Amino acid sequence: MNTSATKTSTVTADGRGSSVPEPDYLALLDRVTSWVQGPGEEWSGRIEATGTVPDDLWKQLREEGFLSLAAPRDLGGTGLSFVQWMGLMEVFSRSHASVRMIVHVLNGTWRAMNPFADEAQRQRFVLPAVAGETVVAFTLTEPANGSGADITSSVRRDGDTYYLSGRKHLITFGVRCDYWLLFARLEGSTGRDGTVALLVDRNTPGVQVEDTSATMGVRGTDHASLTFTDAPVPVGNRLGAEGDGLAVALGGFLTPSRISVAMSCVGLAQRAQQLAVDYARQRTTFGKPLASRQAIAFSLAENAADIAAAKALTLTAAAAWQAAEPTAAALSSMAKLTAVDMLGRVTDKALQVHGGIGYWQTQPIERVYRDARAQRFEEGTNEIQKAVIAREILGGAAG
CATH class of the missing domain: 2.40.110.10 (Butyryl-CoA Dehydrogenase, subunit A, domain 2)
Structure with missing residues (x-):
């Protein structure tokens, strides 16, 4: 008998236990990818040109349902598992950083509020936040x-x-x-x-x-x-x-949010790597494509390995948090620390592949390079992450 087929999933206040069937998830992943590569790119150009995020973008993200993806269905969300949600964050992070920021924040703040809200507060604050109606x-x-x-x-x-x-x-x-x-x-x-x-x-x-x-x-x-x-x-x-103030701030919010930032680093690094690969294939020097130069090929190979390693650790942390494992907090800090450092290396090499032209704002890699630096500050610096990890590995020895 397959007992897993008869097991009832319990959805907690922070959404753990929720999930959608794989075919539905894959269809949603395709829809998000199409949006990021199409309308998302158009919005990116407008944001960079004006320095502002238009209200119409917020409206479109809300109408697409992209601000309600991570919450459970009983709060009006899509009901994705956390690991499924990380797959979408990976894609959203290849878009403009402000698009990623909106989606990341609005799909996350309900986690801090909901476990501590009474029913009146849930109706007044949590449900409108999940719906994207309030920020x-x-x-x-x-x-x-x-x-x-x-x-x-x-x-x-x-x-x-x-x-x-x-x-x-x-x-x-x-x-x-x-x-x-x-x-x-x-x-x-x-x-x-x-x-x-x-x-x-x-x-x-x-x-x-x-x-x-x-x-x-x-x-x-x-x-x-x-x-x-x-x-x-x-x-x-x-x-x-x-x-309860710090319990609200840190308890159900910070660990998954750090994992989300780590996956954001993975997605942005993938965008930088793809830009570098495309440029290396198209650019010719001394009659040969840049990609044929061993120094360039090796840089791209190092990037690919770096990205894959950070993604694997981030997914390990996501699965640990989803399963409420006691190691999740330390793993979230490990994932963010590793992914942030990876992103710095990958974007630096990706810009270097472009040569001097990569420094110009006419090249998409210039924006990716600037945006990458911000990830170091979200949800705690690398030094904070090291302190969390050290506390976990030294806790037993310290009594």
Whole structure:
């Protein structure tokens, strides 16, 4: 008897246990690939020319269902397994970095909210976010602190209202969002036990928003620096209990998000490699195609091996998280660390294959090269990833 055929899959609050039949998934993968290679390329040109992401692109992504792919069906999502979702992220990441950023963020923030939301909050915040009708900006990083228990933005409670003061920066979609999913601490507290997670309305009084979108790459994605001065936030907008703030921020969100960033590195590296291969085949020097030069061929071979290794590790991490294995957090950091370093090597070699012309904005590799550098900062630097990995391998010895 095949017991697996009779097993009932349980979908958790973060979507683990959900999946779609393989034929449906392959059809969806084909549709995403066609969009990335067709309309996605047209949007890329418009974004680079204007430096902004048009509202029409957000609308198209929503209408295509691309903002609701990763969530389970009971939240209005497509119900992909996490490993299936990573296959789509690999493809989306070959598109413009702002397209990838929109799809990555909007398919991820529900993971932080849903496990801690009550039913009223689920209806008000989670379901509209999954549908792509509202944009929730993850708001953790501060200019004078790291991205953990050392946050100093604080709230004081007066009845049914928190009054929020502090600063946040490098907040993706912090300008155009509908809500900031913001992490602060109770006034006078220290450590993780004093942290709270709040959904702060974008139009809350007492908030100063500075647009800081002028970046090296990922053009079109807005970023914000935020200053809060006694900004009122209803207690009803708190996710979980007082003291759950970092659990909301890090618990069900950070591990899968790091794996998603790792797969984004794989997809972007594949795009860089394909551009280099195409150029090497077309470019002729001294009467021979560039691809016939051993130095070029070896660089492309190294890239191919590098990409395959990073992809394999990322899929291992994705499967571990999907199965709720205890090694998933460390594997996610290993995957991101490895994939980020791989992407740097691959894009550098891919640009070098182009020679000097690769430095010009007329060449697609120039944008890919710029966008690749941003991956080092998403969901923690390489140094943070090493600390997570070291804690895992040394934990037993340290008692």
